[in-house]
Amino acid sequence: METPLIIKSFNSESDYLAVKSLKDVKYVLWNETVKIWKIALPVALSLLFQNLNNSSTSIYAGHLGDIELSSFSVYQSVINSIYFSMLYGMSNALATLCGQAYGAGQFRNAGIYLQRSWIVLLTTCILLLPIQLYATPILKFFGQEKEITDLAGKYAILVIPYMFSYAINLPLMKFLQAQSKVNVIMYISVVTLLIQNGLLYIFINVFDFGIIGLAMASNISGWIFSVALVIYAIGWCKEGWNGLSLKAFKELWEFTKLSLGSSVMICLEQWYSACIMLLAGHLDNPVIAVGSFSICLNIQGWNLMLLLGVSSAVSVRVSNTLGMSHPRAAKYSFLVTMFQSLLLGIIFMTVIFLSKQEFPMIFTKSEDMIHAASELAYLLGITMILNSVAQTISGVVIGCGWQVMVGYINLACYYIVGLPIGIFLGFNQHLGVKGLWGGTMCGSVLQILVLAVIIYKTNWTKEVEQTADRMRTWSTNK
Template identity: 55%
Template sequence: MDAPLLDSDGDYQPVRSLGEVAALFWAETIKMWKIAAPIAFTIICQYGTNSFTNIFVGHIGDVELSAVAISISVIGTFSFGFMLGMGSALETLCGQAFGAGQVYMLGLYMQRSWIILLVTSVALLPIYIFATPILNLFGQDPEISELAGKFTLQIIPQLFSLALNFPTQKFLQAQSKVSALAWIGLVGLLVHIGLLWAFIYQLQLGMSGAAVAYNITSWGIALAQVGYVMAYCKEGWGGFSSAAFRDIWPFVRLSLASAVMLCLEIWYMMSIIILTGHLDNAVIAVGSLSICMNFNGWEAMLFIGINAAISVRVSNELGLGRPRAAKYSVYVTVFQSLLIGVLCMVAILITKDNFTIIFSNSKELREAASCLAYLLGATMVLNSIQPVISGVAVGGGWQALVAYINLASYYIFGLPLGFFLGYYAKLGVEGLWGGMICGTTLQTLLLLLVLYKTNWNKEVEQTTERVRRWGGKDTVEKLENSI
């Protein structure tokens, strides 16, 4: 197998033979998965805290499962999406700064993000405090809304843990220091399972016990990550600095653009849970859909890991001035992600009559979820491509453009179509989900078109200016002069 050819700047030269294509594919696969595997494992472990919370509560009762599913899938996902989006600004700035050799800026960026996300957490508090009336306003079953609101109040501490968790993750990801994240995530998941068992079954605390376990695990993970940064990342972490409070508005603008881009994606799938709550037999409809969303979520967590990895690869390569390396890494990652999505779809279709059993013993729930398996499989294929392209957008700083595409595809096309099919065409959950899949398809096609039209040389030219402008030009110059 021929080795991929590099120029004097370390960028790839154009590939001209099948051997060079294969060598390039292998080289990029290794680079991508060295970053993606630990990140994906970390995020899967953290998402596991949600799924295992649903699993343990689901064996208390169907109403309790629906209530916790609503709390985590609607209220929790709303805040999770917004906080993750706000923190994703670091993927652009830290990745490009690291690629350009400005490692000393990473700690400052992380502190700015901590400040912004802590303020954001306070701003999101009313949603948690008034969860029950909000869910009632959306027409949810009153019994489910009451229990969901109680559980949501109890997990407020978990919201504030995200303000430390996400920026610290992005700080480490930009430098490809991701093995520690994987170990912290694994230990956190195992501890969470133990806490759920102790609080729910041994201490008989029910849903309140699940909430306490959720809070403890989330804060344990966040503090462990911060401790690792302060102890082992001396090059990027120079201690607390008042400079984090200066030039903060450009950072806020980028954070908001990242948040809007990501939230329009996450809230889109969240909205199907709300719309399903208006259907007849809401407990079974919401329960079966939440089971499918949990499996979709497991796959989505893998692709969020790949999303983070391709964001790191693109931002690093653009920071290093290597446009062709950035482009080729994107092509290789999109192809591999599509293959994984197809395999996930096949696995779901093979096990469609049995995959729900770990969440509930209810025969009615299993049958309802089994009917949704084909839609779940199609969603898994689409979700294999879309997060990767979103990761490229974050790495390149295109968040605003992707936000407009998401708004048009999801909320102007997909959501109204799903509403029409679900309610007016009387197709129920299948109609809601099918219409929303059409929106995701349109979004994916538009993002592929953007990717095809991208001028990677121009992206390299914009990278240095982007880092200085969004990071705060005066602050950068002061730090550079002090070193």
């Protein structure tokens, strides 16, 4: 019986031969499924638990009142989206470098990359402080209602410590994911979720702190999560962590440019949702429009956490295999992950269609809000299919280091095509939130088609060569 594997240049794994039979297909499918989900499931669960922190806060805000829910939703969708998307996108540079470095066996470089990322992201947080401090006038400038913007601006100032926690934990998660040390992130996320919900209950139900209690719980849980990851990285990651080093301050400008380039892709994609939220604030009855859309975004966020786990897994898998000079493994990993992501999307879409009258009740008791959110269920279900494809492609993009190129594609698809269509449907055709969301979907479909063509035409052997060049360029031993 011929084995489908052939030993390549890296001693811990081997690349695939070309698939020529059903037996080979089954072997690749099973082998890649195990490798992907060994990373994807813990990452997905950890991200889900982290997202549930925000959802828990949103649920408590919704039970404080419609104004509190809409204010928190505007903050999350606009102000938080601005800085989180930038910080998360910048940390993706670390995902590419660390993943490929570990694949190539250059373990010592990863700790230096992590420290550089901390420096760059903490500096970015300082530069982004005015957005938090002046959230109210910023939101008023975009035409949001005074009652909503005043409360959202107050919350933005209160959660400034939470913003800085991202600068520590986002690079750490990429650092650990590149080493496939993902279970610890999941365990810490569970503990943090339990702590946050306990704090929310005490601050809201016992002490009646209102929106101040929401902020206090977020700040405390955010820094508990960050400090726990730091302790683990320093104490148990001896292979990649060799202590603080002055080398972290070398080539900072080059690393900053790489990080900013990586953030372009994520920012343009995520800020589009912020644009939709702002536009929803100009519709008739903005409290209901913003609130119902935010409920769907929260449900979508739960689904997205699983997909981001898959995206992170395929990113680690592709970057590792390229670093190991295994082009077929990178290609087959993408194909297997895409197939399984589509199945997940179909399952989630079906669940949403069957529970369209029930899921809004998790967030609100308002009959008007429940009815408005249930009417968006079909768009939510279809979006889950599109997200399944898009997140898998994003994982490949990060693994290969194509973020800057995809940034330009996102700019064209979302802002030149999707946004005008959404405005036309939402306002000119009087379709409201449905129209705005429909424009988003048009942009997503176009983005997926363009990136699918690019991946189809990719020369994976050439990608291996470019990875080797990247590792030589960013070596810390120069």
